[in-house]
Amino acid sequence: MHIVVCIKQVPDSTQIRVHPVTNTIMRQGVPTIINPYDLFALEEALRLRDLFALEEARWLRDPSRGKVTVVTMGPPMAAQALRKALTYGADRAVLVTDRRFAGSDTLATSFALSCAIAKIGERFGPPDIIFTGKQTIDGDTAQVGPGIAKCLNIQQLTYIKRVTRIDHLRRSIDVERCLEGGTQFIESKMPCLITMLDGLNTIRRGSIDESLRAARSSILTWGVADLGVRDVDKFGLKGSPTVVKRVFAPAPRAQKSVQLGTANKTVRHVADELVAWISSHQPKLADGPLSKPGA
Amino acid sequence: MMMKLPTQFQDHRHVWVYIELEESQVNPVSIELLGEGRKLADKLGAQLAGVVMGPPKGGGGGPALEEAFAYGADLVYLVESQLLTNYRNEPYTKALTDLVTIHKPEILLLGATTLGRDLAGSVATSLKTGLTADCTELNIDSDGSLAATRPTFGGSLLCTIYTLSSRPQMATVRPRVMSMPERQTKPVGRIIRHELTMVEEEIATKVIGFLADNRSDRPDLAKADVVVGCGLGIGAAINLKHVGALARTIGGEMGCTRPLVQKGWASSFRQIGQTGVTIRPKLYIAAGISGAVQHRVGAEGADLIIAINNDPHAPIFDFAHVGVVADAHRLLPALTKAFSRLMPLRERQLCELRVKAYE
Numbered sequence: 001m002h003i004v005v006c007i008k009q010v011p012d013s014t015q016i017r018v019h020p021v022t023n024t025i026m027r028q029g030v031p032t033i034i035n036p037y038d039l040f041a042l043e044e045a046l047r048l049r050d051l052f053a054l055e056e057a058r059w060l061r062d063p064s065r066g067k068v069t070v071v072t073m074g075p076p077m078a079a080q081a082l083r084k085a086l087t088y089g090a091d092r093a094v095l096v097t098d099r100r101f102a103g104s105d106t107l108a109t110s111f112a113l114s115c116a117i118a119k120i121g122e123r124f125g126p127p128d129i130i131f132t133g134k135q136t137i138d139g140d141t142a143q144v145g146p147g148i149a150k151c152l153n154i155q156q157l158t159y160i161k162r163v164t165r166i167d168h169l170r171r172s173i174d175v176e177r178c179l180e181g182g183t184q185f186i187e188s189k190m191p192c193l194i195t196m197l198d199g200l201n202t203i204r205r206g207s208i209d210e211s212l213r214a215a216r217s218s219i220l221t222w223g224v225a226d227l228g229v230r231d232v233d234k235f236g237l238k239g240s241p242t243v244v245k246r247v248f249a250p251a252p253r254a255q256k257s258v259q260l261g262t263a264n265k266t267v268r269h270v271a272d273e274l275v276a277w278i279s280s281h282q283p284k285l286a287d288g289p290l291s292k293p294g295a
Numbered sequence: 296m297m298m299k300l301p302t303q304f305q306d307h308r309h310v311w312v313y314i315e316l317e318e319s320q321v322n323p324v325s326i327e328l329l330g331e332g333r334k335l336a337d338k339l340g341a342q343l344a345g346v347v348m349g350p351p352k353g354g355g356g357g358p359a360l361e362e363a364f365a366y367g368a369d370l371v372y373l374v375e376s377q378l379l380t381n382y383r384n385e386p387y388t389k390a391l392t393d394l395v396t397i398h399k400p401e402i403l404l405l406g407a408t409t410l411g412r413d414l415a416g417s418v419a420t421s422l423k424t425g426l427t428a429d430c431t432e433l434n435i436d437s438d439g440s441l442a443a444t445r446p447t448f449g450g451s452l453l454c455t456i457y458t459l460s461s462r463p464q465m466a467t468v469r470p471r472v473m474s475m476p477e478r479q480t481k482p483v484g485r486i487i488r489h490e491l492t493m494v495e496e497e498i499a500t501k502v503i504g505f506l507a508d509n510r511s512d513r514p515d516l517a518k519a520d521v522v523v524g525c526g527l528g529i530g531a532a533i534n535l536k537h538v539g540a541l542a543r544t545i546g547g548e549m550g551c552t553r554p555l556v557q558k559g560w561a562s563s564f565r566q567i568g569q570t571g572v573t574i575r576p577k578l579y580i581a582a583g584i585s586g587a588v589q590h591r592v593g594a595e596g597a598d599l600i601i602a603i604n605n606d607p608h609a610p611i612f613d614f615a616h617v618g619v620v621a622d623a624h625r626l627l628p629a630l631t632k633a634f635s636r637l638m639p640l641r642e643r644q645l646c647e648l649r650v651k652a653y654e
Contacts, residue, residue, distance in 0.1 A: 036557065106416075107424075107425070107426075137570075138448065140428065140569060141428035143415075146412075146416025149417065150388075150420035155385070156417060159413075178409070181508060183508070184505050186502055187503050192499070198563065199563060241425035241458050241460055241461045242427060242458050243458075244455070244456050245455050245456070247452050247455075248455075249588075250588055250614075253614050260617060267621065274601065274617070275634055277617060278599070279637070
């Protein structure tokens, strides 16, 4: 079993601040992390590898199988994220980096990553499963996973919470997919791309051995020229159909909010005032949901 | 905005809305999108079309067609096939991609549901066109291109995105972000049928089963009339009990911001905002929430927003109706008490009403 996991290094969005005057992002001092959703994908990949490596070695008489390759596209510093993934237990890491990838939207990113995955397949054997997180916390689009699947022309399985069964002989995989109203049970052929939902597993703590190995292992670095695509206009800004034209802070409401509560009023006083305000300004509201019996 | 549209896209016209079906019922987000699509179509002087896909029912699409016309569609593209019984990516992507290739819409809108996002991502990649996810505002620019606005950078700013060099211009919108249009009684209009050219053997997935959630233990934030939300300003996980107590007292649901979910203080079902649930309650009490854009877009549809925050410069005061500069974890218990002083009276009144009704 060969599993590829796509990860992304993202700024820790909970710590991003906007400059109050210029409306620009203040990135200084904001730590970067592996996109949290990608860690669920990585853990699921490691779990499946561990689960099936033994079985495969026994049945296929091929101890070389059972590898997890992590891949990321980004600036050279994204290598840190890959290094971290290696310490968690990934076997190989590939960094896709080139100035010509800059400005990629989700379509161009999907294309570049799918080229990298195709090359990983040529080099290390075709992947059975490709994992991504359900979305990134900086872009939040959830589009790159489906994009990669389409570019590679393989099945996409989005919002998966668990892989329940893998049948190597029939090359099929069973997954649980989370929908708005419940859980869908799906059987799919492999290879496939899975976008992992959050919450059902926790990334392992890598062992000291893994950390030492991670520190020693080299990270493969590929640029545009390595991906074997003649039409370089498919990458970066030129390969991106969408264009961001304007970035702005949302305007405040025309009417500034009524301010209640000052330092010299007691909490109880403020609370009473607030409740009175709500009751007087929203008579419908006070007669409606607020008076639900059993509340 | 200058148009550099290649010639092969120049005959793309009209606005399409993908009508999502949930057990043959129209998902409300599709109706919200029909309302929004109608406005865009009118600005472009174009027609609004709905796209309905599903299993054959004899009679043609059933209530979905009626709904599409009642909420403003001029025509409906209909694809019926046994292969479309359950949502599966391949047949749905094939059907929608083929429809777009043949009938050439200028704009294609989908709901940002799990189904909509799954479908939109692969359709946009197949068509090599732009897709803007989770838009909060859609507009037509002076030159006729779609200006799609969405939060960016983890929710600190908004950005407006254009698709200049390809068609259709695609966007998804989350449920309850756009308001519900009014229903009109209109007869079913023009229907254009399309045959799905695919066989079961070409599809790699099978749906083996479905287990509906036990909804009783899950909050339904999206439909709640009253929501009490809290953010990191609440201080500690233990203070969440004050939020829960207030929510219970006023018959509402408890919500929270993403950092709380990431810290493991609350379940992700309770997350309000761009990546969580969009709420449209009558009353929203936001306690200890600074008000990042991502939270704002999920909550600003509330009729009345009360913000409690000890930072007088918190962005939430820019969109709240009433602001209280105070520590949320101190004010919340006081509010609970103040409301419960009010409650017994109301309940007494209710009882009297019931007694009168029986007399």
